[in-house]
Amino acid sequence: MSLAACGASDHGTARGGDDAPQRKTALKRVPGIGDRLWERVPAGTRQVVAVYGAGRNSPDSTVALFTEHGSTWKQERTWPAHNGRKGWTTDHHEGDLRSPVGVFTLSDAGGVLGAPGVKLPYTRSATFQAPHYWKKPYWHDFDYVVAIDYNRVKGTPPNDPTRPQGQSKGGSIWLHMDHGSGTSACVSQSRSAMEYLLRTLDPKLHPVVVMGDRADLKA
Template sequence: MALGTLLSTLSGCGGPAHPGSASGPRGRIAGSPSAPAVPAPEPTRVPGIGDRVHRRIPAGSSQVVAVYGEGRDSADSTVVLYTRRGAEWRPAGSWPAHNGRKGWTSDHRMGDERSPIGVFTLSAAGGVLADPGARLPYDQDENAYAPPDAWDRAHQHDFDYVIAIDYNRLPGTPPHDGTLPLGEEKGGGIWLHLDHGGGTSACVSVSREAMRYLLRTLDPARHPVIVMGDRRTLHA
């Protein structure tokens, strides 16, 4: 991948939010075919997620990576992985994290240094290092993911492992794919990647241990999504 293309792709570090129905299947009372349809019990809520955002989680998803930003203008956040078992969402892991160094936005633009708020699918992973046992399709390519030598040494391992967040990209393609369906002005290259101790250009960053756990746990068959934003907006 050409250096110019890499820098353009990573400078967002937005696919539209993946809509989904929050309603479950409907059935009829056994032995009474003319009885009114009775809605199935809804799953318990992902904690801290209000009606407006929760309705955008696809009904078929049973893995949610929730990114709770500490404030609209804060770079500090917490990542929690929830899995759905039957009708209950349960936490499977929680880690400190960082987001865009200027916080969050509902209208992400190239270079604004804010992470996009929304619900996005997670469909591909990759990185400089070899596949650690990822369930998502994994693209190992040192040339595509290694930051340029000119970058600060603190950032040299940011992309050892990455998971693409499907904001302004073609889902299922390798994370470094530079296609921007919404146009360059909406930014792109929004990833989960390794943390370097501070805010990002727009990505979400977590520890190496957290990334390895997520890579080994997120399963395409469970239609994983990421729900991300500042706590107040997510709860509204």
């Protein structure tokens, strides 16, 4: 099992106020995403997790969940988050400490803890446990995870190490619990945010994550 993509080593301060409901405003499409990436959202997708990076070289980001209702999109929740501690890249490679920009499906979940009423296939296993030689704030990173379908086989547990594009392209990139600072490539957020996503993401709505720094997202 490879957890290297999620094993950051620096520290910061987690931000609060991430579990308040948002005013649901009707939108023609998810805001802040330009044609280049929006055209890659699969037909039939009705749930979008948007990750808005603060800057190309920043580890700070905001996650928002949008759901399509008829011909409009509504923002359901938003949370503070972290991404790769060196920021973002359109050409991710193992060990670059940047999160990949792009549109990726969300098909599988898992973690150390039991599923909190999930709809996605969920694998509970102690093998998700972060090594205890990591610093203590990181020990619970993988209590809950949702696999981002970058260089992985959909329909397998998130910690399946298979990388169809090869090891050098990185992998094991997840939405997971936050330790207060940037990651190696994953997107991290609070436990309450992860629990909400796990309860809400529905394979019948074909969820995807659209992620990147704000400039790349708009391009």
